[in-house]
Amino acid sequence: MLAIELVAALVAGAITILKARTSTRVEIEASIRLAQLFVTEALQLVPADAPPQQTLASLPLQLRFLRHVRISVLDAAGAPVAQAASTTGLDASAKSERAPAPAWFKALIAPSIERHVVAVTARGRQIGSVVIASEPNDEIAEVWENTIALAWVALAVSAAVIGALYFLFGRALAPLRGLTRGLTDLEHRRYTVRLPAPKTREFVALATRFNALAHALEAARAENVRLGRRLITAQDDERRHTAIELHDEVGPSLFGLRAIATSIKGVADKAADELRDMLAERARDMLTIIEHLQVINRALLNRLRPMALGHVPLGELVSQIIRDRAREHPQIDFSFTAAALPRSYGDTVDLTLYRCVQESLTNAIRHAQAKHVAVRLGEGRSADNGERRVELTIDDDGCGIAADAPRGFGLTGMQERVKVLGGDFAVGPHESGGTRVHVAISIDGRQRSEAGGLP
Numbered sequence: 001m002l003a004i005e006l007v008a009a010l011v012a013g014a015i016t017i018l019k020a021r022t023s024t025r026v027e028i029e030a031s032i033r034l035a036q037l038f039v040t041e042a043l044q045l046v047p048a049d050a051p052p053q054q055t056l057a058s059l060p061l062q063l064r065f066l067r068h069v070r071i072s073v074l075d076a077a078g079a080p081v082a083q084a085a086s087t088t089g090l091d092a093s094a095k096s097e098r099a100p101a102p103a104w105f106k107a108l109i110a111p112s113i114e115r116h117v118v119a120v121t122a123r124g125r126q127i128g129s130v131v132i133a134s135e136p137n138d139e140i141a142e143v144w145e146n147t148i149a150l151a152w153v154a155l156a157v158s159a160a161v162i163g164a165l166y167f168l169f170g171r172a173l174a175p176l177r178g179l180t181r182g183l184t185d186l187e188h189r190r191y192t193v194r195l196p197a198p199k200t201r202e203f204v205a206l207a208t209r210f211n212a213l214a215h216a217l218e219a220a221r222a223e224n225v226r227l228g229r230r231l232i233t234a235q236d237d238e239r240r241h242t243a244i245e246l247h248d249e250v251g252p253s254l255f256g257l258r259a260i261a262t263s264i265k266g267v268a269d270k271a272a273d274e275l276r277d278m279l280a281e282r283a284r285d286m287l288t289i290i291e292h293l294q295v296i297n298r299a300l301l302n303r304l305r306p307m308a309l310g311h312v313p314l315g316e317l318v319s320q321i322i323r324d325r326a327r328e329h330p331q332i333d334f335s336f337t338a339a340a341l342p343r344s345y346g347d348t349v350d351l352t353l354y355r356c357v358q359e360s361l362t363n364a365i366r367h368a369q370a371k372h373v374a375v376r377l378g379e380g381r382s383a384d385n386g387e388r389r390v391e392l393t394i395d396d397d398g399c400g401i402a403a404d405a406p407r408g409f410g411l412t413g414m415q416e417r418v419k420v421l422g423g424d425f426a427v428g429p430h431e432s433g434g435t436r437v438h439v440a441i442s443i444d445g446r447q448r449s450e451a452g453g454l455p
Contacts (some may be wrong), residue, residue, distance in 0.1 A: 012154065017108050020143045025111040028134045031068035032114055035132045039071070039118045043130075068139055072131040073120075081128065100137065101144035109140050175203040182210055191218035221422070228420030232348050254294050261286040306354060313343045314350050318357050318377060325361050332365065332373060339378030345390060349441055352417050353377070353392055359410040360394040360437045368398025368435055379443070389423070392439040400429045414439075 073081045101109070113134050120128040175198035185193035191214055195207040265283035309317065315338040326334040344350050357375060364370045376393045411427060414437075418425040423441035430436040 009154070009158075016147055016150070020147065021109050021111070024109055024136055024139050024143060027139050028068055028111055028114070028136050032116065032132060032134055035069045035071065036116060036118065039130050039132065043118075043120060068135055070133045070135045072133070073128060074131065075128045076126060099141065099145075101140045105144055105147075106137075106140055109143060110136050172200060174198070175200060175207060179206065179210060182214070186214060186217065189221070191221055225420070225422040228422075229348060232352075232417065232420055250297055251294075254290055254297060258287065258290045258294075261290060306351075309350060309354065310344070310347055313341070314345065314353065315341050315377065317350070317354060318375070321354070321358060321361070322375060325365065329365055332370060334361075335372070335374045337374070337376045337378075341377065341379070341390075345441075345443065349390065349421065352421060352441065353390070353439065355417065356392055356414050356437070356439050357394065359414055363410065364394070364396040364398060364435070368396050368400075370396035370398035370434065372397050380440070382440070382442075387442050389440045389442045392437075394437040395430055395434060397432075397434040400433060401427065401435045 075081050111134070115134075116132045118130040118132065119126050120130060175195070178195055178198075182193050182195050185191075193214055194211050198204060198207055261283050265280055265287070267279070306317065312320070318338070319336055322334050322336045326332070345353075361373065361375075364373045373394065373396045376391075376395075378391060379388065380391045381388055415425040415427075418439055418441060421441050423439060426436075426438045428436065
């Protein structure tokens with residue numbers, strides 16, 4: 001709008017200057033012709049027997065009301081007898097009150113100076129001359145005043161029009177601003193946003209379609225979260241069953257084999273020398289293999305599912321893994337802070353939080369070269385919609401991680417698991433140095449029911 005007003009002002013200014021230049025030229029030409037006529041008539045009115053000096057001196061008084069011209073009376077020798085300004089009398093007072101136009105405006109408006117000479121004769125001989133020269137300054141000053149007045153009027157009208165349009169369009173386009181904010185909310189995955197019904201009929205359909213889209217996205221997100229939780233739950237159930245099989249079947253079998261190998265070793269110790277040495281060596285080999293299989297079995301059990309999960313409160317479960325890491329790496333200072341937490345949020349959420357702590361501690365120990373690792377677990381509320389959620393934060397003072405650094409399988413697995421549960425996962429450099437991992441998972445009614453009626 002301002003650009004249009006500026007272009008219109010430039011066009012109007014150019015047209016005004018062209019018109020003013022034409023009108024000034026016409027006005028000056030008319031004044032010159034009128035001055036010539038007045039001079040001729042004034043000379044005819046002078047008595048024939050009047051002295052030459054009196055005739056020349058009386059001419060300026062007779063021509064004192066002529067405008068836009070400067071009249072000079074010269075004697076026969078070319079010396080000035082008297083000189084009348086282009087404006088005298090009433091016009092002189094007007095000229096004294098009118099401010100002169102700027103030089104640049106004069107240069108655009110002013111026509112070329114015209115000069116005419118009228119001879120004054122008496123008794124057949126020339127006694128002097130009257131020089132008529134154009135004087136456009138007062139006309140240019142008048143045009144300048146008119147232009148300034150019109151410019152102020154145009155500026156006031158334009159300001160009023162812009163203000164009215166701004167008010168009217170602001171009210172008419174207010175639904176578009178609401179739509180912009182709504183689209184921003186959708187971009188940030190806040191699908192609960194809804195647009196109020198606008199007063200403008202043309203925008204009602206747009207708001208209705210937007211609300212329908214937001215509702216569909218919200219439903220799709222809820223369905224994706226539900227399916228993701230079912231998938232994670234199915235995976236966890238399969239891991240749990242596999243862990244039970246390893247614990248209940250493979251573990252006792254290995255224990256039985258260890259007992260048999262130990263018995264064989266005891267029998268070998270009582271046998272003959274040659275047979276004893278051979279049997280003892282074979283028994284030792286069997287015990288070594290069995291011990292190795294037992295270590296692998298325990299590791300698989302822990303990777304598939306912590307055996308304490310579901311039997312030990314979440315806070316104690318996380319505290320236990322931190323104590324284990326502190327015992328294994330005494331050169332690193334570990335700290336754990338947990339707010340008042342329920343016993344469990346359900347196996348799926350508890351296992352997700354446990355895996356995030358496990359992977360984050362492993363990364364801090366292996367890659368960050370950290371001296372201190374702080375783990376915080378508690379509840380908070382989302383800044384977007386006030387939704388209650390459980391939050392996990394792991395900070396270390398290690399070498400840090402670049403924001404654009406590629407993520408390994410561990411971080412990717414954590415992020416995917418948290419996202420499937422509808423949570424937020426973030427990892428990046430900490431403001432005071434090192435690395436921060438932040439996990440937030442919403443606490444809904446289903447999770448609470450899975451947890452067994454938690455408060």
